[in-house]
Amino acid sequence: NAGVTQTPKFRILKIGQSMTLQCTQDMNHNYMYWYRQDPGMGLKLIYYSVGAGITDKGEVPNGYNVSRSTTEDFPLRLELAAPSQTSVYFCASSYQHNEKLFFGSGTQLSVL
Amino acid sequence: EDKVVQSPLSLVVHEGDTVTLNCSYEVTNFRSLLWYKQEKKAPTFLFMLTSSGIEKKSGRLSSILDKKELFSILNITATQTGDSAVYLCAVDNNAGNMLTFGGGTRLMVKP
Numbered sequence: 001n002a003g004v005t006q007t008p009k010f011r012i013l014k015i016g017q018s019m020t021l022q023c024t025q026d027m028n029h030n031y032m033y034w035y036r037q038d039p040g041m042g043l044k045l046i047y048y049s050v051g052a053g054i055t056d057k058g059e060v061p062n063g064y065n066v067s068r069s070t071t072e073d074f075p076l077r078l079e080l081a082a083p084s085q086t087s088v089y090f091c092a093s094s095y096q097h098n099e100k101l102f103f104g105s106g107t108q109l110s111v112l
Numbered sequence: 113e114d115k116v117v118q119s120p121l122s123l124v125v126h127e128g129d130t131v132t133l134n135c136s137y138e139v140t141n142f143r144s145l146l147w148y149k150q151e152k153k154a155p156t157f158l159f160m161l162t163s164s165g166i167e168k169k170s171g172r173l174s175s176i177l178d179k180k181e182l183f184s185i186l187n188i189t190a191t192q193t194g195d196s197a198v199y200l201c202a203v204d205n206n207a208g209n210m211l212t213f214g215g216g217t218r219l220m221v222k223p
Contacts, residue, residue: 042213103154
């Protein structure tokens with residue numbers, strides 16, 4: 001049972017480049033989330049989804065986009081990378097909303 | 113604005129010691145408080161607390177919630193080096209649809 005799988009693990013982007021962080025889960029969870037974690041700070045919610053076809057903004061959505069075409073996949077898109085988006089990104093999923101989240105192993109992103 | 117504050121920021125103890133980590137919160141429409149352990153990368157779930165005064169226990173770890181004083185504690189007894197991690201507290205605000213995380217407590221357990 002793989003759980004939540006995120007790719008890539010590391011990435012360096014130049015300012016203005018775009019990229020997609022991939023996230024897939026095999027637990028048939030309806031709820032999926034994208035968080036970012038800055039050094040010494042708590043996790044902040046970027047976007048979340050309550051099911052296929054439904055997404056909503058979290059606390060810090062600016063500069064990001066998401067889609068949820070299937071239950072399993074929840075990619076996060078950065079269109080025009082900025083240095084402020086340097087962070088560690090975590091994808092997570094849960095059976096019930098905001099209860100016992102299962103996290104992926106994270107993506108360390110640097111924008112230079 | 114919802115707020116979750118954890119203390120201490122960091123802690124160094126020796127194996128066998130008992131530690132108490134604190135999490136205080138200010139949220140509207142409290143629904144639950146969750147504890148996670150973050151070792152190298154992904155946080156892993158420890159406890160979810162919804163009711164005051166009821167202790168949740170798993171091995172050497174236990175946690176309790178006080179909804180009147182708006183805080184929770186996480187206790188670890190007989191600490192081991194494998195307990196070294198960042199411990200995160202998060203609160204679910206029923207109205208906001210999102211968890212608010214504290215900044216974490218970094219625990220280091222020395223042999």
